Structure formats: structure tokens, C-alpha cells
Amino acid sequence: MTTTADQDTEIAPTELAGQLQTPFRRFVSDFFESWVATVAFALFLVIVFGALFAPLISPQDPYDLAQVDVMESRLPPGSKSYQGYTFLLGTDGAGRDLFSAILYGLRISLSVGVVSGIIAMIIGSSVGLTAAYCGGRVEALIMRIVDLQLSFPAILIALMLLAVFGKGVDKIMIALVTVQWAYYARTVRSTAIVERQKEYVEAARCLGLSHKRVLFHHILPNCLAPLIVVVTVQTAHAIALEATLSFLGVGLPQTEPSLGLLISNGFEYMLSGRYWISFFPGIALLLTIVSINLVGDQLRDVLNPRLQR
Amino acid sequence: MTAFVIRRLLQSAVVVFVMSLIVFFGVNVVGDPVDMLINPEADQEDIERAIRALGLDRPIGEQYFYFVKGALSGDFGRSFIFGEPALKLVLQRMPATFELAFTALVMAIVFGIPLGLYAGLRPNALSSKTIMAGSILGFSLPTFWVGLMLIMVFAVMLGWLPATGRGEVATFLGISSSLFTLDGLSHIILPAFNLALLKISLVIRLTRAGTREAIYQDYIKFARAKGLSENRIIFVHLLKNILIPVVTVLGLEFGNLVAFSVVTETIFAWPGMGKLLIDSIQQLDRPVIVAYLIVIVLLFVLINLIVDVLYSVLDPRVRIGESQT
Amino acid sequence: MTDQVPTLEVVDLATHFFTKAGIVKAVDGVSFSVGAGEVVGLVGESGSGKTVTGFSIVGLVDPPGKVVSGSIRLKGEDLVHANAERLREIRGNQVAMIFQDPMMTLNPVLRIDTQMIEAVRAHRELNRAAAREVARNALGQVGIPSPNERLKAYPHQLSGGMRQRVAIAIAFVNKPDLIIADEPTTALDVTIQAQIIHEAQTLCRQTGTALIWITHDLAVVAGLADRICVMYAGRIVEAGPSDDVLDRPMHPYTAGLIGSVPTHNKRGERLRQIPGMTPSLLNLPPGCAFRSRCANAQSNCQQTPDETTPFDGRRLRCHHPMTAIERQP
Numbered sequence: 001m002t003t004t005a006d007q008d009t010e011i012a013p014t015e016l017a018g019q020l021q022t023p024f025r026r027f028v029s030d031f032f033e034s035w036v037a038t039v040a041f042a043l044f045l046v047i048v049f050g051a052l053f054a055p056l057i058s059p060q061d062p063y064d065l066a067q068v069d070v071m072e073s074r075l076p077p078g079s080k081s082y083q084g085y086t087f088l089l090g091t092d093g094a095g096r097d098l099f100s101a102i103l104y105g106l107r108i109s110l111s112v113g114v115v116s117g118i119i120a121m122i123i124g125s126s127v128g129l130t131a132a133y134c135g136g137r138v139e140a141l142i143m144r145i146v147d148l149q150l151s152f153p154a155i156l157i158a159l160m161l162l163a164v165f166g167k168g169v170d171k172i173m174i175a176l177v178t179v180q181w182a183y184y185a186r187t188v189r190s191t192a193i194v195e196r197q198k199e200y201v202e203a204a205r206c207l208g209l210s211h212k213r214v215l216f217h218h219i220l221p222n223c224l225a226p227l228i229v230v231v232t233v234q235t236a237h238a239i240a241l242e243a244t245l246s247f248l249g250v251g252l253p254q255t256e257p258s259l260g261l262l263i264s265n266g267f268e269y270m271l272s273g274r275y276w277i278s279f280f281p282g283i284a285l286l287l288t289i290v291s292i293n294l295v296g297d298q299l300r301d302v303l304n305p306r307l308q309r
Numbered sequence: 310m311t312a313f314v315i316r317r318l319l320q321s322a323v324v325v326f327v328m329s330l331i332v333f334f335g336v337n338v339v340g341d342p343v344d345m346l347i348n349p350e351a352d353q354e355d356i357e358r359a360i361r362a363l364g365l366d367r368p369i370g371e372q373y374f375y376f377v378k379g380a381l382s383g384d385f386g387r388s389f390i391f392g393e394p395a396l397k398l399v400l401q402r403m404p405a406t407f408e409l410a411f412t413a414l415v416m417a418i419v420f421g422i423p424l425g426l427y428a429g430l431r432p433n434a435l436s437s438k439t440i441m442a443g444s445i446l447g448f449s450l451p452t453f454w455v456g457l458m459l460i461m462v463f464a465v466m467l468g469w470l471p472a473t474g475r476g477e478v479a480t481f482l483g484i485s486s487s488l489f490t491l492d493g494l495s496h497i498i499l500p501a502f503n504l505a506l507l508k509i510s511l512v513i514r515l516t517r518a519g520t521r522e523a524i525y526q527d528y529i530k531f532a533r534a535k536g537l538s539e540n541r542i543i544f545v546h547l548l549k550n551i552l553i554p555v556v557t558v559l560g561l562e563f564g565n566l567v568a569f570s571v572v573t574e575t576i577f578a579w580p581g582m583g584k585l586l587i588d589s590i591q592q593l594d595r596p597v598i599v600a601y602l603i604v605i606v607l608l609f610v611l612i613n614l615i616v617d618v619l620y621s622v623l624d625p626r627v628r629i630g631e632s633q634t
Numbered sequence: 635m636t637d638q639v640p641t642l643e644v645v646d647l648a649t650h651f652f653t654k655a656g657i658v659k660a661v662d663g664v665s666f667s668v669g670a671g672e673v674v675g676l677v678g679e680s681g682s683g684k685t686v687t688g689f690s691i692v693g694l695v696d697p698p699g700k701v702v703s704g705s706i707r708l709k710g711e712d713l714v715h716a717n718a719e720r721l722r723e724i725r726g727n728q729v730a731m732i733f734q735d736p737m738m739t740l741n742p743v744l745r746i747d748t749q750m751i752e753a754v755r756a757h758r759e760l761n762r763a764a765a766r767e768v769a770r771n772a773l774g775q776v777g778i779p780s781p782n783e784r785l786k787a788y789p790h791q792l793s794g795g796m797r798q799r800v801a802i803a804i805a806f807v808n809k810p811d812l813i814i815a816d817e818p819t820t821a822l823d824v825t826i827q828a829q830i831i832h833e834a835q836t837l838c839r840q841t842g843t844a845l846i847w848i849t850h851d852l853a854v855v856a857g858l859a860d861r862i863c864v865m866y867a868g869r870i871v872e873a874g875p876s877d878d879v880l881d882r883p884m885h886p887y888t889a890g891l892i893g894s895v896p897t898h899n900k901r902g903e904r905l906r907q908i909p910g911m912t913p914s915l916l917n918l919p920p921g922c923a924f925r926s927r928c929a930n931a932q933s934n935c936q937q938t939p940d941e942t943t944p945f946d947g948r949r950l951r952c953h954h955p956m957t958a959i960e961r962q963p
Contacts, residue, residue, distance in 0.1 A: 030372040148324060152609060160332070161597050163590045240451045247453045247574055250590055263454060267576075271472065275461050282454035290449040297445070377881065531739035533694055535753045535804065536726030545752075549743045 013256045030302045037298030040280030044291040051106040058100035070095045074274055090276040092265060107144045108258040113239035117178035121231060124184025146182045152181040154241055162250045168308055172252055176238050187230045191223040225303040232296030243285055259285045317617055321610040322344030328606040332599055333376050380603060388597045395596035398605050399582055405475060406581030408486055412497055412568040413505035416557065421512025423583055428513065429520025440513060456503040456576040463499060473578040500577040503630050504570055515558060519551035560616040563611045639710045640667040641811050641844040649690045652919060658915045660686040662868035671830040671842045675855030675876060675949035680863035681912050683694035684848045688814045694731055709811060734817040736797035739790040747785035751929045753804050772803040776833055785813055795826035806837055812844045817853060823832035831858055856880060864888050867913060867923035884955040886928045930954040
């Protein structure tokens with residue numbers, strides 16, 4: 001029936017209208033083909049920027065008691081403060097400017113999510129690589145553990161750990177890392193298994209390279225594509241999970257107010273109609289998660305070798 | 310078939326055993342109930358009496374042994390806060406949680422499958438793209454925040470539905486549930502929908518993917534060549550093929566729903582196991598935490614087992630086997 | 635040929651696929667007709683457009699394909715412009731299809747009786763029990779033993795030959811005027827092939843059903859078809875009574891096809907091939923599509939050859955047909 005001409009799917013650089021097209025450049029142009037993903041990526045950059053420069057951007061340092069006045073609490077968005085600036089998003093129950101609180105909260109939410117993600121990735125990838133490389137009983141055992149963990153929902157595992165360890169930033173990090181590493185392990189192992197059959201591994205072994213070198217310098221770079229996709233999706237999950245746990249009161253302590261805590265603080269005011277205290281932090285959380293998910297979706301489509309055009 | 314079931318049962322038993330170890334040692338070794346329960350102002354004698362009464366002075370191995378012995382007969386100790394047997398507390402709250410999870414599951418099927426089917430059959434229509442965008446939103450939105458917004462919109466602003474709590478309970482065919490009363494239904498709609506949102510998105514995506522794949526299969530083309538009506542092709546030929554993977558995923562998701570109800574129950578003050586767990590964690594009510602965790606592990610293992618068996622029953626190719634005539 | 639309206643008349647059919655990479659002219663000006671009770675063999679390699687021709691007749695071309703021009707008449711009725719509901723009435727009723735791989739075309743999760751009964755009840759007002767009777771008789775007609783058990787079975791429980799017999803039974807069950815069979819025996823063992831071909835032939839003779847048999851295998855059509863149409867790159871390059879075409883091929887491609895059948899060789903002799911490869915339908919060279927592989931090609935082959943009628947009953951698209959001398963091995 002249909003016979004389309006074979007497209008050239010070489011990875012080597014190709015000439016394109018005079019400009020050398022490296023695989024990276026092609027990846028970038030493929031990625032930005034979707035306007036949804038471009039907007040999402042831009043949004044994400046804005047959020048990160050806001051979080052990084054929170055002290056410079058926010059009109060008030062919400063955790064400096066000198067600047068906060070409980071007389072200004074529960075004001076709706078747009079009200080003016082005694083100090084002259086506008087409470088863009090209103091104030092919360094203690095008089096803190098919500099806009100500032102959100103920016104500071106973003107810092108914590110993002111850093112906890114990203115750092116736990118990175119640690120989980122390092123641990124998970126190492127385990128996955130080891131499993132794929134060793135094969136046999138070792139691999140079977142490791143994957144049993146991974147499967148076991150993955151058959152339980154993340155929130156349950158996190159709750160179990162927190163019930164045992166109690167509160168605190170480090171405990172949350174441990175819980176988040178524990179919840180995430182298994183995904184990385186499984187993804188990396190699947191790709192590594194495919195790679196391990198390929199010829200360049202044999203060639204490297206013939207040259208007498210050590211196992212470690214073969215693993216990290218040769219196999220790992222080729223597993224990067226699906227790994228990147230998992231990183232984005234998992235980070236979004238981690239941020240959402242941390243927010244959920246903080247909201248439930250078993251997450252980060254009051255001194256490190258992430259967005260989840262802000263939302264839970266506003267819960268009691270909901271029924272009296274002061275919606276903004278929970279609403280706006282929620283929007284900030286939502287935008288963060290959605291933008292990461294959309295970027296991840298597009299990354300997955302672009303990096304999927306079966307969809308190569 | 311029997312060999313398969315027995316093997317899965319053994320695997321499940323191992324899992325339960327391992328989890329019980331983890332739970333026990335985690336809670337008893339890492340946490341320290343002595344500080345939490347016994348008034349530090351109390352004199353040494355009272356403290357020691359309390360320690361003996363709670364069995365905290367015995368060696369850890371012995372404690373575990375008594376733990377298992379108690380567990381097998383359903384005794385997980387008494388709640389520090391309520392004084393009631395821990396297991397009894399958990400089981401008392403279980404029907405409410407199951408009710409919520411079950412309703413959420415039904416919602417996921419009722420909303421998710423038709424929407425996913427539609428999006429799969431007409432992928433380029435604006436309505437389909439809206440559905441898919443909605444599904445991304447559905448699993449990006451943090452559940453607890455959606456719950457808050459639902460309360461705000463439907464209970465506070467519009468006043469259509471009650472904000473919190475479980476409605477009246479009625480009994481039908483020996484099962485007592487709030488689903489059988491109108492009041493109960495009005496109370497369960499918001500929390501069940503909140504819980505279901507994530508699953509609805511999942512089902513929409515799954516059904517759509519399955520439809521997109523199946524619609525170009527040869528057997529659909531052959532059905533068209535026979536001159537069958539489009540309705541019959543979609544609802545008999547297509548649906549039956551898609552349902553098998555979707556149903557299996559959903560079955561596993563029931564366990565997830567029970568676990569996730571922790572959040573929903575907290576927001577909507579639904580008197581289920583999840584709320585009990587959160588309260589217990591905050592108040593360090595150890596026996597209840599342990600009882601909950603063990604019950605949930607058992608539940609998960611059981612669900613996994615049932616789904617595995619069910620899958621082999623549903624798919625005729627697996628059931629009858631590849632016999633050649 | 636009778637002088638009543640032919641069962642099927644296709645004139646200048648063109649079906650194009652509008653893909654991202656360009657327009658694929660899968661069928662590009664195909665004309666033929668089939669009379670009642672006649673068997674026409676549509677022969678060609680993969681990519682020649684024969685399957686798309688079959689699907690175009692019943693309006694089952696998947697997007698991005700579309701019938702762009704030409705006419706298809708079933709006993710005089712226009713099929714190209716028929717509305718969807720009319721086409722649905724015709725399919726499985728007046729025109730039936732048999733596909734290549736019965737494992738993929740029978741729905742694996744539905745029973746045989748379900749799939750046969752629905753084919754009957756889609757076009758006739760019968761209750762389930764009566765439709766089941768019809769299905770059982772149809773199975774008996776195609777030579778399936780113990781039809782009752784077969785009806786209750788699932789497709790994967792039957793052998794390949796049995797499944798294809800079921801497909802044939804489904805095709806005949808509503809007594810169609812025309813059956814389009816798309817490579818129905820390609821996936822089967824050689825011995826079963828012969829049986830199926832024989833059964834199909836007998837049924838057609840008995841019921842007066844016209845049959846289009848699409849295949850790449852010349853050996854299959856040799857004993858079966860009354861007439862043969864040879865397709866290449868979306869066009870019919872030669873057509874005529876099957877014995878005539880096979881004994882005295884005029885188009886170099888037909889001659890090449892015949893010559894490359896292994897049984898024509900003496901043992902130990904080099905197998906004959908047509909040099910070159912089928913062209914990509916995206917970039918067809920102008921003029922005769924076979925030009926690049928043809929030993930007879932000359933400069934005027936850069937003009938697309940029109941269809942000619944060298945003598946009664948024969949059609950040909952070639953500037954330099956084979957002569958009797960060139961046909962010698």
C-alpha cells in the first residue's frame with residue numbers, strides 16, 4: 001500500500017542550509033516545535049527565576065517578624081499595606097504578604113523536590129546499572145526489591161517512613177528519595193540491558209577496560225534519553241508529594257514553610273470565604289507541576305527513537 | 310492454573326512477612342514511645358510500671374515474637390489515645406474508606422472510559438484535544454488542593470453540597486452504606502470525585518491509547534468489510550479488546566485509591582482509616598499505626614493476587630491456552 | 635463475456651495517499667471489469683497497488699488515502715459517490731472481502747458464532763437461532779467438520795486453514811454478487827492452499843459469484859482465474875485471458891514474472907530475476923514506470939505508454955512489447 005521513502009536517521013551531523021546540525025541542535029529545534037512545550041518551558045524558567053531571586057523580588061520578607069504585622073492579616077488581594085506596597089495576592093492569617101510567602105515557599109518546594117530527585121537518580125541509576133551489568137541472581141534479587149517497592153503507592157511508603165522517623169527536613173528527604181529511587185533503577189536497568197547487548201560494550205571489554213569504566217563511561221551515556229524523561233516526571237511527583245505531606249502536617253516543619261504548608265494554613269479560612277490564602281499558593285504549585293509535566297511530555301516524544309521522523 | 314495460584318500465594322506470604330518485619334522494627338526501634346506516653350514528671354516507679362505493662366522492657370526479639378503472636382490472633386495492642394484495641398479501630402473505619410474508594414473507582418470508569426473512547430476515535434476534534442489537556446491537568450493538580458477548591462466552590466460559594474463529613478447510613482442486603490441514602494450520596498460526591506480525579510485522567514489516557522492502537526487493527530477493518538454498523542464495531546469489537554488492559558490497571562488502582570484516601574479523608578473529615586492514620590501519626594499512637602500498615606499491606610497483596618488471577622480468567626487466550634486443532 | 639451489465643466495472647480509478655512526505659499514487663488509472671461468475675486474477679508485487687485497488691472498491695481505504703478520481707460501478711450502481719450508509723449495506727452483502735491473515739482479521743476475544751451471526755444479522759432480519767442455522771450451514775459448505783463445536787470456539791483454537799475457511803464462509807454467507815479475496819492463501823501451507831483455492835472456485839461456479847483474486851503468486855492464478863490483470867506501480871500493464879497471458883506474455887514485466895517462477899528453471903540453472911527494484915511510489919520517474927528495469931527500453935519509453943488493445947480481449951501498456959522470439963528462454 002503506502003511506501004514512504006526511507007528517511008535518513010543518522011546521528012552524525014548533517015549539513016542543513018549551511019549550518020552544521022549537531023544532534024543537540026536538532027533536539028532543541030524538535031523540542032521547541034510544540035508551542036505548548038515552549039510556553040511550559042518558559043513558565044518553568046520564570047518560576048525558577050522567581051524562586052532563586054525571591055529575596056530581591058518580593059516586597060516583604062515574610063519570615064522577618066519585624067516586617068509582619070498581625071493587624072494586616074487576612075486582607076484580600078490588592079489591599080495596601082502600612083509600609084506602602086500593595087499586597088498583590090492578599091495576606092495570610094499572620095499578616096504575611098502572600099506573594100512573598102509564595103516565592104519563599106517555592107524555593108523550599110523546588111529545592112526539596114529537585115535535590116531529592118537528584119539523589120534518587122544517582123542512587124537509582126547506580127543500582128539499575130549494576131543490576132543490568134551483573135545479571136543473574138544479583139539482578140533478579142535487585143529487581144524483586146524494586147518491583148516490590150513499586151507495587152506500593154508512593155504516599156503509603158512515605159507515610160510509613162515518616163510515621164517511623166518523625167518530622168524534619170532530613171527525614172522528608174529520606175522519604176522522598178526512598179520513594180523515587182525505584183523508578184530510576186527500573187528505567188536505567190531496562191535501557192542498560194538493551195545497551196549491554198550491543199557491540200561497543202564487547203569492544204570496550206576487549207580493550208581490557210574495567211567494569212566500572214565500561215559502565216559509567218560507555219553504557220550510561222546511552223541510557224540518558226529515557227532517564228531525562230523520568231527525571232522531569234519524577235521531579236513533578238516529588239514536589240507534589242512533598243506538598244501533600246506538608247499539607248497533612250507530617251511533612252516539613254513550620255520553620256521551612258513550603259507551598260503545601262501555606263495551603264494547609266489557609267484551610268481554616270476557606271469556609272469563611274477567604275479563599276486566597278489557600279488558592280494562590282495552590283496555583284503556584286499547580287503551575288510548577290504542570291509546566292514540568294508538559295516539558296516532560298514533549299521530551300518523551302522528541303527523544304523516543306520510534307517517533308523519529 | 311493451580312500451580313500458578315499457589316506460587317502467587319507463597320510470594321504474597323513472603324511479602325507480608327517482610328513488610329511486618331519492616332513495620333515492626335521501624336516503629337519499635339526507631340521511634341521512642343516511652344517518651345511520648347509516659348509523663349516524664351512521673352516518678353521512676355510509675356515509669357517502670359508503665360514500661361512493664363506495655364512490654365517495652367523485653368528484648369527486641371521477644372517483642373517481635375509477641376507482636377507476631379498477637380497479630381495472628383488480631384491483637385495489635387490498644388490505642389494509646391482511645392484505649393480501644395487497635396485493630397478494632399482500624400476495621401471499624403474500613404467500611405467508610407472502602408465506600409469512598411469504591412465510589413471513586415466507579416466514577417473513574419463511568420467518566421474515564423467514554424471520554425477516553427471519544428478522544429481516541431476523534432483525535433483531531435477540538436473536544437478531544439480539550440479532553441486530553443484536561444487529563445494532563447487532572448494528574449498534575451495536587452489532589453489536596455483540588456479538594457479545597459471543590460469545597461470552596463460547591464460548598465461555600467454555591468452551597469449545593471455539604472462540605473465535610475459522611476452522610477446517613479442505610480442497610481441494604483446486609484451491607485450498611487451511606488450510598489443508600491440521599492443524604493449520604495450528597496456527602497460522598499465531592500470527596501469521591503476528588504479522589505477519582507487522578508484515576509479519571511489515567512483511564513482517559515489509557516483508553517485513548519488503546520483505542521488509537523486498536524482502531525487500525527485488521528479485525529476492525531474486517532468487521533467493516535462485513536458491513537457491521539459503526540456502533541457495533543465500537544461497542545462490541547473495539548471495547549472488549551480495550552477493556553482487558555484497562556480493567557486490570559483499575560483493579561490495581563483500587564489499592565492506590567485506598568492509600569490515597571488518606572488525603573481526601575483529612576480534607577473532607579471523612580471518618581475512614583486514612584484519617585485515623587494521619588491522626589495517629591501526629592499523636593504517635595503506635596499500635597494503631599502498626600495495625601493500619603499491616604492491614605493495608607495485606608490488602609495490597611490480596612488485590613494484586615486477585616487481579617493476577619482475574620486477568621488470566623478474562624483473556625480467553627490465556628484461559629484456554631494455545632491449543633491447536 | 636455476457637452482454638448484461640457487468641457485476642463490477644472499474645474505469646480509470648485513482649487512489650492517492652496524501653502523506654507528509656508527499657503524494658503516493660498507489661492506484662493511478664486502473665480499469666477492468668468482472669462479469670457474473672467470472673474469476674479475475676489481479677497480480678503484482680507488493681507495492682503494485684493491487685490491495686489498495688481492492689479496498690477502494692468497497693470504500694475501505696484508510697486515511698491519508700482517498701479515491702481521487704475514476705468510477706466504480708457495481709451492477710451499474712455508482713460506489714464512489716455512494717453515501718456511508720449505502721456502502722455499509724453493500725459490504726458483507728453484495729460485496730464481500732476475504733483478507734490475508736485470518737488470525738488478525740477475526741477478533742481474538744469473540745467467539746466464531748458471534749462473529750458469523752453478526753455478519754448475517756447486519757443484513758437480514760433473522761433471530762439469533764435462525765442466523766446460527768445459516769452460519770452452521772455455511773461452515774458445512776466450506777468443508778469444516780463438526781461445525782457446532784467450531785462455532786463455540788475462539789479463533790486461536792482453530793488452525794490457520796480452518797480460520798481461513800471460516801472467513802470464506804463469512805464471505806459467502808449473504809450470497810454476494812462479488813467477492814474480493816486479498817491474498818487469502820499466502821499465509822497458509824501449500825497443501826491447504828490448493829484445497830482452499832479449489833473450494834473457492836467450486837463455490838463461485840455454484841453460486842455465480844464473481845471473484846477478484848488478488849495475489850503476487852502467478853502459480854495460484856494460473857489454474858484459477860479466467861482472466862488476469864498484471865499491475866505494476868499502480869497501473870495495469872497487461873490484461874487478458876489467463877491462458878493467453880501466461881503462454882504469450884506481451885509486457886516485459888509479465889514475461890519477467892513468469893520467467894522468475896522457480897519451477898521454470900532446470901535444476902542447477904541460475905534463478906532468473908528481474909533486475910533492479912520496485913520504484914518508490916513517492917518518486918516515480920516520468921514515463922513508463924518499468925523503464926529502469928526493462929531490457930526493451932528505448933528513448934520513447936520516457937512517454938507514459940497509453941493503453942492499447944493489440945487484439946480482442948487483450949490490453950497492454952507498452953511501447954515495445956515482447957515478440958515471440960524474445961519470449962524464448
